[in-house]
Ligand SMILES: Nc1ncnc2c1ncn2[C@@H]1O[C@H](COP(=O)(O)OP(=O)(O)OP(=O)(O)O)[C@@H](O)[C@H]1O
């Protein structure tokens with residue numbers, strides 16, 4: 001067999017494999033829309049997204065998911081606030097400061113954290129953090145925003161720190177040498193040269209960490225408390241979108257309005273994660289092009 | 296010639312177990328250009344990086360002997376390498392501007408030390424003029440330095456080093472990545488700079504060494520073989536090895 005024909009065959013095999021994953025993905029998105037869209041015959045998009053009341057099993061039912069959206073956004077936002085400094089600082093410490101031995105230990109610990117099943121983290125939130133919160137702050141329940149945010153942050157830290165670390169690691173040595181040769185200290189070099197040069201990667205890391213958090217189900221199901229109402233403080237319970245879907249799908253009759261509304265929540269979630277990924281993509285490109293220059 | 300601004304006394308240097316410089320004693324003369332020549336791997340860059348403690352950044356390295364700058368050993372325990380690097384500037388083989396604006400490249404160093412406070416614009420202009428780059432970039436100071444040509448980038452790197460008002464300028468093959476025109480510009484620049492600075496330059500280009508330097512040191516496998524006035528080295532070297540290298544019979 002000639003080398004040329006071999007090349008062509010190999011090319012098509014790869015094409016076929018990539019096609020399979022695209023088709024599967026397409027089918028999933030298609031069924032998501034087919035099952036979810038009919039709800040909008042019964043309730044307007046506006047009432048669905050901005051409606052304040054989520055009573056899908058009442059008679060008459062009410063399908064307002066605004067409290068669920070707020071629930072998702074608030075835990076994502078808070079988890080990000082916790083995870084970004086920790087993840088980024090850990091990455092800086094690992095790639096620039098830590099001696100070789102500590103570096104290896106830290107890296108394995110973070111990998112271990114990434115490998116923990118979310119149900120284990122959720123369990124930790126339920127039996128350790130929740131009772132502690134309840135007692136310390138004298139709350140009706142410890143299953144609330146702050147608890148969920150802390151646990152979600154733990155899940156986002158490995159993503160944020162490992163991608164940031166790659167970005168920091170790939171900052172050219174020439175930049176560091178130039179900085180040191182001008183009499184900059186290590187700290188000055190990190191702040192003024194290394195971090196700005198790695199900014200695109202760090203931003204991507206943050207966006208991907210957020211995308212990971214907003215779609216996370218098990219943790220929010222276990223520790224967010226499940227109240228479908230707009231929260232008034234970080235000690236209130238919420239019901240993020242994935243938690244609603246997971247909790248209610250089992251009891252929603254097939255192709256009922258409730259069932260359809262849960263799929264529609266899936267559509268909203270799909271667009272939200274898509275947005276995060278697109279922003280991550282955009283940010284990393286934008287910084288890469290002009291970026292280098294205007295920092 | 297006791298105007299030695301920098302003196303090496305019996306210096307050995309090791310990368311781990313591997314000795315890269317052996318028993319080097321020499322003296323660099325103030326306001327002169329000294330060229331370091333020798334075949335690849337003989338330790339020229341190592342020596343240059345020793346002079347502003349850049350080798351500190353490589354783990355597992357070790358120095359023996361004394362390197363005196365203004366009569367103080369720069370490897371004495373009470374000396375801060377950061378201070379040394381502020382007084383002894385360096386230009387690298389590959390132009391390495393920061394991915395920042397032209398202006399910020401120049402102001403980076405002075406800002407760290409508080410040099411040029413209140414008058415940064417003037418310092419930036421002066422440094423760029425010294426590096427004969429001002430006319431080419433004066434309208435694009437806020438554009439990225441990465442968009443400049445290689446030769447312009449290298450002059451920017453020189454300007455950046457000059458902005459620190461160093462006493463000595465170390466240059467490691469500063470023109471090896473550049474075209475002949477940029478090279479000529481940088482050579483002219485060196486000619487100009489030596490009025491105010493002491494310059495130590497590594498080069499593989501024999502004509503360049505002969506053209507621009509006052510003193511020349513020839514190294515071979517970590518040893519200083521011959522060190523003398525450039526005229527002498529290039530017309531009538533004392534040692535056969537030096538002559539062979541300069542005439543291109545080896546290396
Ligand atoms: N970071 C390093 N770690 C270990 N050994 C090194 C390191 N840098 C250089 N060496 C070794 O030290 C010796 C001298 O290297 P150096 O870079 O000083 O040579 P050079 O004269 O500058 O060569 P060139 O002309 O190719 O730049 C070489 O044998 C090299 O292998």
Ligand SMILES: [Mg+2]
Nearest residue numbers: 339340341467
């Ligand atoms: Mg070299």
